[in-house]
Amino acid sequence: MSNERQIEDADLMDVAHDQEQAQRLRKALKVLAENPNVGGKLQEMAKEVLSGRISMKDAIETPDYMGALGDRMGQIRRAAENQTQAEREESRAKFAEWQEKQQQEEDRERAERDAPSLNLVTGPRRGGGRGHR
Template structure:
């Protein structure tokens, strides 16, 4: 991403119900922003939210973005309907492997986020400058 600034998880709390959901939403936005295979409108939306130029609630209500999301969901559904039983089984196995990797990354990010910072006793653990001594 080329933005000078990236929002923090806390800035997603207007739509997320808790810090865990905000963390997952933030990661999803990063994934979308960097996925060359996705519709440019989706990537643009994610980048705009991550840079703080567009509020996440506004992005989710913008017809350009919702149309791109629904189109992608339709494509995924159509591809799933066209899979054979063997392909579905292979996809499930691949998903299980991918999900385990994602869970490990989330655990690492949670540990970084929840690690105490010098002097404050709390903080995101990401993107913050070290406390000066």
């Protein structure tokens, strides 16, 4: 997939409410596309959206893709229901750690995006600095 065109956050604005949500959605799609444990229609959908071959809006409206998402959510729910109390606590701790790392990364990216650029390049003034005719 690295040789293919990759969508930008702006390409997801037809379904996202704001730029940050679009960024999070693109990251989630990238995780789905690159995780070998995902497989099937869900991974196919993520790759198709990321490559720009299908829009996120069209993917949401595709029964096969939404069925795959529903199936995966059902698997996650069943796995959570079958966890012991110790496993639940361990999962919560891992999730909290992951969530903190995600927040730090988002804060860093936001700071980089919002910081003023110090590498401004300006060209010569038009007219060589002479007055207006």
